[in-house]
Amino acid sequence: MNAPGDKPPLLPSQMSAPTPQKALRRLFLTLFLRGRGARGLNQKNTPKSISDKLRLTLLFYGLFGCFTFSMIGQPVFALAVYLHSLTFAFLGMFVASSAGEILFNKEEADILLHRPIDPKTMLWSKIRVLVEISLWIAGAFNLAGFFVGLGSPDGSWRFPLAHALSTSLEALFCAGCVVLAYQLCLRWFGRERLDGLMTTTQVLVSVAVVASSQILPRVIFRHSNALSASESSWWIWLFPPAWFAGFDDALAGGSWSISWLLGAVAIVATGLILWLAFDKLAKNYEAGLQLLGETVSKPKRTRPRRRWMDRLVAMPPFNWWLRDPVSRASFLLTTAYLIRDRDVKLRIYPGIAPMLVVPFVFLFQKNNMGGFGIALSGGYLGMIPLLGLNILKYSQQWQAADIFRMAPVRGPAGICNGARRAVLCFLTLPMIIAATAIILLLYGINSQIFLLLPGFVALPVFAMVPGLLGRAIPLSSPIEEGKSAGRGLTMMLMMFISIGLSAIANWMWTLNWFWPFMLAETIVVIGAYTGMRLALARVQWESAE
Amino acid sequence: MISIEQLTKRFGAQVAVDSLSLQIPAGEIVGFLGPNGAGKSTTLKMLTGMIEPTSGSATICGFDLRRDPIEVKRHVGFVPESGAVFESLTGLEYLEMVAALYGIAPNAARARIEQFIAFFDLSFETLTDKLLGAYSKGMRRKVVITSALLHNPPVVFFDEPLDGLDANAAVGFKALIQTLAREGKTIVYSSHILDVVERVCHRVIIIDKGKLLLDGKPDELVASHNSGTLEKLFTQLTGGAELERRAEDFAKTFRP
Numbered sequence: 001m002n003a004p005g006d007k008p009p010l011l012p013s014q015m016s017a018p019t020p021q022k023a024l025r026r027l028f029l030t031l032f033l034r035g036r037g038a039r040g041l042n043q044k045n046t047p048k049s050i051s052d053k054l055r056l057t058l059l060f061y062g063l064f065g066c067f068t069f070s071m072i073g074q075p076v077f078a079l080a081v082y083l084h085s086l087t088f089a090f091l092g093m094f095v096a097s098s099a100g101e102i103l104f105n106k107e108e109a110d111i112l113l114h115r116p117i118d119p120k121t122m123l124w125s126k127i128r129v130l131v132e133i134s135l136w137i138a139g140a141f142n143l144a145g146f147f148v149g150l151g152s153p154d155g156s157w158r159f160p161l162a163h164a165l166s167t168s169l170e171a172l173f174c175a176g177c178v179v180l181a182y183q184l185c186l187r188w189f190g191r192e193r194l195d196g197l198m199t200t201t202q203v204l205v206s207v208a209v210v211a212s213s214q215i216l217p218r219v220i221f222r223h224s225n226a227l228s229a230s231e232s233s234w235w236i237w238l239f240p241p242a243w244f245a246g247f248d249d250a251l252a253g254g255s256w257s258i259s260w261l262l263g264a265v266a267i268v269a270t271g272l273i274l275w276l277a278f279d280k281l282a283k284n285y286e287a288g289l290q291l292l293g294e295t296v297s298k299p300k301r302t303r304p305r306r307r308w309m310d311r312l313v314a315m316p317p318f319n320w321w322l323r324d325p326v327s328r329a330s331f332l333l334t335t336a337y338l339i340r341d342r343d344v345k346l347r348i349y350p351g352i353a354p355m356l357v358v359p360f361v362f363l364f365q366k367n368n369m370g371g372f373g374i375a376l377s378g379g380y381l382g383m384i385p386l387l388g389l390n391i392l393k394y395s396q397q398w399q400a401a402d403i404f405r406m407a408p409v410r411g412p413a414g415i416c417n418g419a420r421r422a423v424l425c426f427l428t429l430p431m432i433i434a435a436t437a438i439i440l441l442l443y444g445i446n447s448q449i450f451l452l453l454p455g456f457v458a459l460p461v462f463a464m465v466p467g468l469l470g471r472a473i474p475l476s477s478p479i480e481e482g483k484s485a486g487r488g489l490t491m492m493l494m495m496f497i498s499i500g501l502s503a504i505a506n507w508m509w510t511l512n513w514f515w516p517f518m519l520a521e522t523i524v525v526i527g528a529y530t531g532m533r534l535a536l537a538r539v540q541w542e543s544a545e
Numbered sequence: 546m547i548s549i550e551q552l553t554k555r556f557g558a559q560v561a562v563d564s565l566s567l568q569i570p571a572g573e574i575v576g577f578l579g580p581n582g583a584g585k586s587t588t589l590k591m592l593t594g595m596i597e598p599t600s601g602s603a604t605i606c607g608f609d610l611r612r613d614p615i616e617v618k619r620h621v622g623f624v625p626e627s628g629a630v631f632e633s634l635t636g637l638e639y640l641e642m643v644a645a646l647y648g649i650a651p652n653a654a655r656a657r658i659e660q661f662i663a664f665f666d667l668s669f670e671t672l673t674d675k676l677l678g679a680y681s682k683g684m685r686r687k688v689v690i691t692s693a694l695l696h697n698p699p700v701v702f703f704d705e706p707l708d709g710l711d712a713n714a715a716v717g718f719k720a721l722i723q724t725l726a727r728e729g730k731t732i733v734y735s736s737h738i739l740d741v742v743e744r745v746c747h748r749v750i751i752i753d754k755g756k757l758l759l760d761g762k763p764d765e766l767v768a769s770h771n772s773g774t775l776e777k778l779f780t781q782l783t784g785g786a787e788l789e790r791r792a793e794d795f796a797k798t799f800r801p
Binding site: 017020023024026027030031034107108110111112114115118 | 594618625638647650651
């Protein structure tokens with residue numbers, strides 16, 4: 001240790017120091033762009049410039065927004081519904097997935113709560129960052145739309161201005177809604193149930209956002225592209241994107257009386273939500289933030305209770321299915337994380353919940369797309385284990401997975417098998433039951449329900465893919481590694497395979513060759529599955545560098 | 546400097562801190578001891594404004610914890626047991642962010658950080674180039690200690706500050722807090738390493754189940770209880786006297 005040098009000054013002066021608001025805004029923006037956890041990141045993966053990552057993200061949204069050019073020649077309302085629906089989906093998903101972590105981060109309590117900042121300043125800094133990034137995303141996605149709107153038959157030069165205003169309102173509305181949802185959870189249910197409720201809230205918000213953004217344009221375009229056709233429909237008032245589209249139409253489009261009303265609803269609803277979230281209920285956030293530092297105690301049980309998971313694995317058929325002790329231990333570990341771990345739940349459930357919306361989307365399609373929709377729903381459901389295992393691979397406690405390597409087991413096969421079975425039991429099976437029930441409700445009992453089968457039959461193969469090279473060891477990698485482009489590409493590839501399979505299945509159905517096709521698929525799946533099991537059993541531990 | 550009156554914290558039916566009353570003057574190093582779950586960290590979190598007391602009051606440097614929480618926070622430094630940092634910031638970014646929260650101008654902050662870097666034998670390159678997530682536990686602890694002392698607070702709370710520090714850094718740190726106390730700072734030092742507490746602290750407070758058990762100078766307490774060392778006194782008071790015999794019995798179960 002060296003001498004500390006000159007005597008330090010007394011409590012520092014406030015002169016020319018950045019304000020806490022500015023420091024916090026910078027902090028939360030950096031944390032958002034880099035991610036909160038960097039443990040285990042390779043030096044070469046260390047972000048050199050946060051703006052590079054942001055530019056890439058915005059470029060992606062900008063390119064995606066170029067699909068708006070397919071809307072050239074559409075009336076302002078139709079174009080605005082399309083733009084606002086997708087903007088609503090992107091922003092809603094973004095805010096819903098980020099807000100829990102940004103607003104109520106447990107580790108943050110130990111770092112920031114003893115600093116001289118009041119909770120309201122902290123809330124506003126976080127919201128500012130959320131809205132700021134929302135606006136960048138919205139701006140990038142809507143860039144093409146600004147030009148397309150100028151060429152609308154009933155459009156005017158005012159469209160870019162009106163649409164920029166309505167999009168900003170929409171960003172504020174999305175952020176306000178999510179913050180309000182958390183505050184209401186805190187107010188009504190308290191800190192003790194916040195963790196569980198945050199996950200539920202995110203799942204519900206994700207489903208609501210995807211549903212309203214996917215269903216509304218299809219319902220409207222099914223009848224007509226014009227607002228007048230929907231004027232008498234009561235349901236239009238239930239979809240927030242329609243309010244903001246009405247705003248655009250009122251200022252820069254057909255100016256129907258209903259569009260003025262919809263626009264007014266957009267302004268009033270946004271104002272109300274912001275007032276409730278950031279003024280009326282801000283005290284709940286302050287209280288919630290302080291409670292994060294507290295340990296929640298549960299009342300002691302009078303007698304020890306055997307965990308239901310232990311009872312489950314001791315019962316048939318689980319005791320036979322999980323007779324390998326390594327698989328059983330991995331099954332219990334994975335189940336515990338699926339049920340208890342906030343971080344895993346926040347990533348996994350909002351990720352798979354939108355799959356339940358797929359059947360609804362195709363219900364409103366023209367050209368008798370119902371069959372393909374059912375087949376695609378089956379395909380997506382078949383991919384749930386793939387998605388689930390890919391997400392489960394990452395954890396904040398990834399270093400604890402060293403225990404697998406320390407244990408006297410030759411390779412990761414048993415651990416991967418246990419995790420796969422847990423995902424099949426507690427994630428895939430409930431989703432399959434729920435989705436099948438929804439499809440039966442929407443499409444009625446008809447023979448097309450068999451189109452779900454190709455996806456279901458392919459499920460064991462999809463479930464084996466992540467563990468094939470012994471890499472999908474549950475909870476064994478830092479979360480930051482999960483954001484790599486390679487993982488996204490694998491998912492994209494599997495999704496294309498699933499779409500292809502659904503298209504072929506639907507085609508075979510129309511040719512009346514469905515059952516021979518099913519037989520062929522089953523034979524291929526059995527062969528592939530057996531080969532994959534054998535390959536996995538041979539995998540040995542890689543050196544842990 | 547620190548005045549606590551009937552401070553209580555309840556989590557539901559469980560009483561974590563039970564009517565704790567204390568006076569700690571300036572320039573004193575107080576060892577704050579207790580077994581796991583005794584209420585030490587809860588007390589420190591209440592005194593740093595992180596959690597709200599259920600009842601009772603506390604003033605730090607004349608500022609009331611309930612009425613002026615921001616002023617209290619401005620006058621205290623805290624090294625939490627968790628040693629949590631924002632892992633995706635570099636050490637320098639983190640310390641500059643903390644400095645900004647206390648209203649320290651960037652130039653003054655940089656000069657102060659450089660003094661800490663020199664004291665803790667950290668390299669400036671590490672602080673600027675590496676994310677905190679890639680630091681060793683000891684380096685991270687040094688950054689956390691720096692962040693607690695950066696604004697030169699008159700009162701500092703340490704919760705297991707030596708956790709992760711190597712022997713040299715620990716020696717330097719102990720000398721640092723003794724010097725800081727001589728210069729008038731109040732230091733509350735919570736730790737399970739009792740021989741360090743015995744050597745460094747002017748006064749020892751032992752709590753258990755949220756209640757104050759003992760308060761006094763370490764040598765006087767040890768003498769009055771005829772316990773020989775602070776560690777023995779601690780185990781006598783907190784029900785650990787039988788531990789050595791139980792450990793021996795348990796070790797016998799490992800025989801093949």
